[in-house]
Amino acid sequence: MKDIFEHAKSNWVRYSEYELKEKDGILYIKPTDDAMPDIYNILKHKEDIVVEALNIGLLCMNRDKEKEAEQKEAIMGFVSRYGLLGLMTTITTTPSFMDYEIVHFIKNRYIKAETMDTIEYISYFYPFEMPQVEKDGLAMKWEISGDNTMMALAMTFTDRETAVNMSFQRNYAESYEWVKTQFLDWALLFTTASLYYENSFEDKDKELYQQMMTVFSTNSPTYHIKLLDKPTLVWNFGSLAIAAQMLLSLSMTDDKTPIRLCKHCTKAFIPTRPNALFCSSKCKNQYNVYKSRSKEEQK
Numbered sequence: 401m402k403d404i405f406e407h408a409k410s411n412w413v414r415y416s417e418y419e420l421k422e423k424d425g426i427l428y429i430k431p432t433d434d435a436m437p438d439i440y441n442i443l444k445h446k447e448d449i450v451v452e453a454l455n456i457g458l459l460c461m462n463r464d465k466e467k468e469a470e471q472k473e474a475i476m477g478f479v480s481r482y483g484l485l486g487l488m489t490t491i492t493t494t495p496s497f498m499d500y501e502i503v504h505f506i507k508n509r510y511i512k513a514e515t516m517d518t519i520e521y522i523s524y525f526y527p528f529e530m531p532q533v534e535k536d537g538l539a540m541k542w543e544i545s546g547d548n549t550m551m552a553l554a555m556t557f558t559d560r561e562t563a564v565n566m567s568f569q570r571n572y573a574e575s576y577e578w579v580k581t582q583f584l585d586w587a588l589l590f591t592t593a594s595l596y597y598e599n600s601f602e603d604k605d606k607e608l609y610q611q612m613m614t615v616f617s618t619n620s621p622t623y624h625i626k627l628l629d630k631p632t633l634v635w636n637f638g639s640l641a642i643a644a645q646m647l648l649s650l651s652m653t654d655d656k657t658p659i660r661l662c663k664h665c666t667k668a669f670i671p672t673r674p675n676a677l678f679c680s681s682k683c684k685n686q687y688n689v690y691k692s693r694s695k696e697e698q699k
């Protein structure tokens with residue numbers, strides 16, 4: 401994968417344990433009450449994140465009721481490895497939305513309104529315990545009290561946007577359906593692009609596919625130039641979801657080894673060689689065994 405993100409603010413928070421909890425008929429994913437935070441660098445796990453995210457999305461494309469438990473387990477597994485997606489700072493026009501009077505949204509699958517009151521908006525992500533935030537016009541006051549771990553965590557991320565920092569707190573939760581929809585969108589982005597090249601469509605249909613791709617455009621990471629020993633590009637990921645989508649897009653458009661599906665197990669993988677067709681030597685061997693067996697049977 402291209403490494404244009406050599407310098408980046410790409411640390412993210414994952415908790416030791418997550419749970420599913422319902423409130424007013426909506427199922428949320430949240431850290432458990434005594435879960436401890438841990439900081440990791442998204443870019444150190446970029447290939448795993450992209451491959452796992454895409455495979456979960458492909459799994460979620462199956463609408464079979466029997467698959468629901470498996471999908472839930474896969475999503476919770478991803479969250480426990482990499483943290484929540486940070487959807488709160490993904491669908492707004494900027495992750496620094498706390499600095500403004502109202503929140504503006506990009507086109508998204510969750511909220512139809514174009515703008516919303518800031519406090520009303522953040523309440524979507526704190527269904528069980530609202531943060532102590534006061535907002536008066538542009539002014540904003542955020543207080544954390546009582547929990548030393550949460551205070552220390554907030555201190556660690558003072559260089560990040562307030563909303564990103566707030567989303568690292570233990571009381572932050574994401575709707576399970578919203579998270580699932582995000583995984584599904586990544587799979588749809590991938591399959592739409594794959595189908596386009598695998599089939600010989602008429603021009604009219606080609607146009608439709610090209611248009612479909614624009615639906616998946618989302619927030620990009622922001623950047624600035626830092627004056628180190630030479631001018632250096634520093635990227636800033638507003639959320640894990642923004643990072644994952646950017647990395648998936650880079651992987652899909654990679655000239656030599658784009659992310660693809662294994663010919664045997666049909667799971668996504670990032671090949672190490674340009675012409676690799678299988679995710680592992682195990683899959684390659686099993687595929688060859690099946691092929692020679694079916695040849696035998698035809699004789």
Ligand SMILES: [Zn+2]
Nearest residue numbers: 662665679683
């Ligand atoms: Zn495979």
